Amino acid sequence: MHKFFYALLALIGLAVGPINAHAQAYPDKPIKLIVPWPPGGGADVVSRLLSKAVGDELGTQIFIENRGGAAGNIGATAAARSTPDGYTIAFAYSGTHSINRHLYKSMPFEESDFAPIVFVASVPQLLTVRTDSPFKSVADVIAAAKANPGKLTYGSSGNGAINHLAGQMFADMAGVKLQHVPYKGGAPATNAILSGEIDLIFGEPAPLLPHVKSGKLRALAVTSAKRSPGVPELPTIAEVAVPGYEVTSWNGFLAPAGTPDAAIKRLNAAFNKVLADPAMRERLIQMGYEPVGGAPELFSAHIAAETKKWGPVIKGSGLEMN
Template sequence: MPQHRLTRRAFNLTAGAAAVTLASPSLAQPAWPSKPIRIVVPYTPGGFTDQMARLVQPGLQARLGQPVVIDNKPGANSQIGVDAVAKAPPDGSTFGVVIAAYAANTTLYPKLPYDPAKDLVGVSLMGVSPLLAAVNNDAPFKTAKELIDYARANPGKISFGSSGNGSAAHLTTELWKALTGTYMIHIPYRGAVPALTDLLGGQIQLFFDAPTGLINQGKAGKVRLIGVAGDKRLPAVPEVPTFIEQGFAGFTGSTWAGMLAPRGTPREIVKRMSEEVARIIQLPETRAKLDAMGTFPAGSTPEEFDAFIAAETRKWGDVIRRAGVKAD
């Protein structure tokens, strides 16, 4: 065969192969996921954030066909774990689950090791958990109104606990103080468990916290649940009214859980993960578990979650600046 015909044939074969490659993106890059997925939880095992991550873990493994590993990286009010996500390769192998403290940290810490706007993107809002307010059984008030009347008549006589400076519990109580014009003493703890212990013992009189930590204590009669800081009652404790129902218009405060990814993660991967998380969150068996936790299921698009984070950052930033809250 003449040389020029061989050359032309080789050119045609090469061009044809290139056309197939361009027409078939799946041949140009491996399908996702092609390796195990890591979900970083910036808190210790057993807490609300960890529970939410483990709630979707089995479903993600089944649907994505790869192991999904929970990696707990606590410390610095979630900064260590979030920084690990921000600096991870944006290849769809690393995600993170965060809570309301993530939005508050933007104002609390002027020098974060990561830039929330530049280093991370939202994947999906997973669930919203309005805080419950509990008071010690021996406290001289039994309702939200009685508590406020007592606080106004006795400035500084009520101590309230939180799981730490800048936590959702702390900021929600500061918001309530501003709304009601009261002065109460803040006692920060290193976690919700010691705060609850002191509430039971009477060292503090008031504690706002995620429902997971208070529902069983309230049902057992060990504390008195006086209100839900949301716009509707919790299915797990339907007898407890919202603060809005009790005359505190517009008062809401919650923790929430949502998934993030390193910025630069391919958009189709972020979208796929968002869809899978939302699908798992809305399953009847998942919703039943969330109900028991006092958490309303969400499941959002990445764009919706980004907008939600921006709104939360503004809301809690205003509270932090007005109350003069400082990080530990």
């Protein structure tokens, strides 16, 4: 009887051992990161920065697959339908995971299709013009828009994108009319302001600040409620021209629902360690991001709160996507 009992324990040990070893070995191959936007925009820039650092922390490569289209829905859907084994993760953005739900009549995924990993950062937009623009302040933009209704153009990374809504809300609250020009991603929109195709742009700091620092663009203000630590010299739109105006986006990382808890915990720990690094925090701040970090539950709660917040705003604007 004792021999049988010990033999049974040995068999159980052999069965459980490989499972534990596999869990401890995660990750043992490269991880795919789906970015639901084209290369060159703010989402792509910060994804590449963090994926390299987190990959080094995990001891593996995190390679990026850009899957742009439908305001992020195409890439997010691909991520949601991926095998939940810890080897596919997704860059999550406020537009794709909070705003789109109110813009589209039907969505190809539910938020329950994802497991949160980490809340990376809160991100203000910059109201930006070319340096040869006559606009030196937000007040200048408003005055010109009032004098020429519907003539001033502003670009965005696409219909329904956060910078589209930032411009729409600005126009509504300032009592002016602007002409919206959507592009297929942040990079084409940035190129449009650089080439003079459009008069102004609302956009994330990451792709715009290098051009501001090089003297090609002039940032007039930030869209957040408080001044951004990355560009403290810039006023908020609310403090200089439009009281109560505030638009910020956010980003983080998700995995397909059903991803093993051990993988989520390992990824969360790696991201938090990278986000806590003073050099990384400073770099993100200089890019205009405000690092957050924390537990997966914090990110889940933030997504839910933002989804609730944008509902009445979008309904009031009359925006709708097919």
